[in-house]
Amino acid sequence: MKEHIVVRTVCSILIPFIQLFALYVVANGESSPGGGFQGGVILGASIILYAIVFGMKSGRKRVSERLSDLLISAGVLIYAGVGLLAIFAGGAYLEYGALPLGTKKLASHLGIYGIEIGVAITVAAVMITIFFETARHEDD
Amino acid sequence: MIDIILLLFLVICGFVAVAMNDLLSTTIILGAYSLIMAIVWTRLNAVDVAFTEASVGAGITTVLIIAALSRTQRMExxxxxxxxxxxxxxxxxxxxxxxxxxxxxxxxxxxxxxxxPAFGNPNDPANLHVVPRYIKKTYEETGVVNFVTAILANYRGYDTLGETSVIFTAGLSVILLLRRKK
Known part of the structure; x- marks a missing residue:
């Protein structure tokens, strides 16, 4: 769709807002509908939209194979890591309240934040990867 | 009334999706199906589920199926x-x-x-087991207001970890099976 100037212009205006909304959905998941999974999907979708409009090659320039591969495992690592930190802090696995971050309530809140971010990173990276690996590229 | 219309639309979408021979149109219709389903979830006050249905079912699934279609034929x-x-x-x-x-x-x-049991009946067995505790104690125990998030991330943290691992495994499988070697 590289040659459609309307699509290109609209998308280059829209994509930052889509990404901002994705971050909002992740960050505000604990007080409104949404959370890591939905936010991650929206974030992934914004990159997919970019790749559809500006071509697969420039999409891969923004999010390289190396980066998306790294992010796929980084998200799960963050999730599991928060759980392990809770063990080191003297609690059970994934017992966020035990993390040494102020009161129990605040620690639990921040722990949930941490794992939501982990989920969002993995989901976004996996969606991007599935799209780039399944869709047909220009040169094949 | 509006619920019946929405459900009718769902049935129509289902029939049309099966009857169509154009796979691209079928994919778009399934996206519309998911969007209507999201409205139904909203009508049932399940806003988090509606959000997921709209972003995953109507959004990303449609795109991923179209991506897969780009490697095959459009018609049956x-x-x-x-x-x-x-x-x-x-x-x-x-x-x-x-x-x-x-x-x-x-x-x-x-x-x-x-x-x-009738929809929304507070005396359902399902609404009497752990639900009262979630409603009363979520903020106290987890510091989070939206108790759907609290259940997913805290009370059922292991399940969500498993879910994330499933997505991770799916990504890994796609890389192993489909990545083109340079």
Missing amino acids: AQILAGGRSKKYEKYKVKRLLLLMVILVTGGILMYGTIDM
Whole structure:
């Protein structure tokens, strides 16, 4: 769709807002509908939209194979890591309240934040990867 | 009234999606199906589920199926071959049998819903087990207001970890199976 100037212009205006909304959905998941999974999907979708409009090659320039591969495992690592930190802090696995971050309530809140971010990173990276690996590229 | 219209739309979407031979149109119709489903979830006050349905079902799934379609043909094979093939005629009896099985299964499922408690009844067994505790103590115990998030991330943290691992494994499998070597 590289040659459609309307699509290109609209998308280059829209994509930052889509990404901002994705971050909002992740960050505000604990007080409104949404959370890591939905936010991650929206974030992934914004990159997919970019790749559809500006071509697969420039999409891969923004999010390289190396980066998306790294992010796929980084998200799960963050999730599991928060759980392990809770063990080191003297609690059970994934017992966020035990993390040494102020009161129990605040620690639990921040722990949930941490794992939501982990989920969002993995989901976004996996969606991007599935799209780039399944869709047909220009040169094949 | 609006619920009945929405459910009717769902049924129509389902029928059309099966009847279509153009796979791209089918994909778009399934996206519309998911969007209507999201509205139904909202009507049932399940906003988090509606959000997921709208972003995953209507959004990303449609795109990923279209991405997969870009590597194959847009039309079903029998249309490309020109009309319905002999195979289609051969399996007519089998298809009728399948229809019967589907109708019976659907009937049994519908019969099962008769025994279900009324929607939103606070005295349902399902609403009396752990739900009161979630509603009363979520903020106190987890510091989070939206108790759907609290259940997913805290009370059922292991399940969500497993879910994330499933997505991770899916990504890994796609890389291993489909990545083109340079």
